[in-house]
Amino acid sequence: MPTIQLDAAAVRVPLPGRGEREILAPTTLTLTEHRIGVIGANGSGKSTLARLLNGLVRPSSGRVSIGGRDVVREGAAVRRMVGFCFTDPAAQLVMPTCVEDIELSLRRTVKDSAARRERALGVLAANGLADHAHDSVHSLSGGQRQLLALAGVLALDPTIVVADEPTTLLDRANTRRVGDTLFGLDQQLVLVTHDLELAARCDRVLVVDSSRVVFDGSPRGAVAHYTDMVDVDG
Numbered sequence: 001m002p003t004i005q006l007d008a009a010a011v012r013v014p015l016p017g018r019g020e021r022e023i024l025a026p027t028t029l030t031l032t033e034h035r036i037g038v039i040g041a042n043g044s045g046k047s048t049l050a051r052l053l054n055g056l057v058r059p060s061s062g063r064v065s066i067g068g069r070d071v072v073r074e075g076a077a078v079r080r081m082v083g084f085c086f087t088d089p090a091a092q093l094v095m096p097t098c099v100e101d102i103e104l105s106l107r108r109t110v111k112d113s114a115a116r117r118e119r120a121l122g123v124l125a126a127n128g129l130a131d132h133a134h135d136s137v138h139s140l141s142g143g144q145r146q147l148l149a150l151a152g153v154l155a156l157d158p159t160i161v162v163a164d165e166p167t168t169l170l171d172r173a174n175t176r177r178v179g180d181t182l183f184g185l186d187q188q189l190v191l192v193t194h195d196l197e198l199a200a201r202c203d204r205v206l207v208v209d210s211s212r213v214v215f216d217g218s219p220r221g222a223v224a225h226y227t228d229m230v231d232v233d234g
Ligand SMILES: Nc1ncnc2c1ncn2[C@@H]1O[C@H](COP(=O)(O)OP(=O)(O)OP(=O)(O)O)[C@@H](O)[C@H]1O
Pocket: 013, 023, 040, 041, 042, 043, 044, 045, 046, 047, 048, 049
């Protein structure tokens, strides 16, 4: 698996007229496991940590590298390596039909339009969406929409998939479907989630609280740490 490296990476945002606020404290991590979970309360800094990994957020200080490539200096190369899946697939799905949406993902990598259509249909089939190729994106269920957004990310053959709460908007059956797809991937997975069952399927889990990683270890230890924290805080 590629090495995800954070060296004292911190994120600060300006507070108008009041200096700065640290939304991620200096964080040092070396992540090489296949499946890495990130759990923690709302607003704790999980998305900020996830977004650092493909340059959607830049470190204010410190350094982040993916497979030895710096996310700031080699941003384009890193974005090719790291596919990012958002909580709300609407953030990613912009074309009228499913096949056109996958074609949009492929526009830079497959120049010939007939080859692009064929490849897009193959990607849909591989993700259980073959029957919906020519359907409107809006006619899909929430789970199918999330699978389509994920298919668009996978079409680009990333070496790492970062998924930021991809099941938060889904019911239990669709959570299981999307979870099974994510955990069936050969690629390295960084999964931000509120679903402790999904977190338990990871190889290593980080717990984030008040802008810092407060636990880093086994899924069992992480879930126990997190539930203790919630119980203490009420
Ligand atoms: N660009 C920004 N400017 C100002 N504040 C920000 C910015 N980005 C994030 N924040 C704040 O930083 C904190 C951490 O946000 P983040 O989205 O990383 O949390 P999270 O753990 O992913 O939360 P959730 O589970 O609700 O998605 C929040 O209080 C958020 O409002």
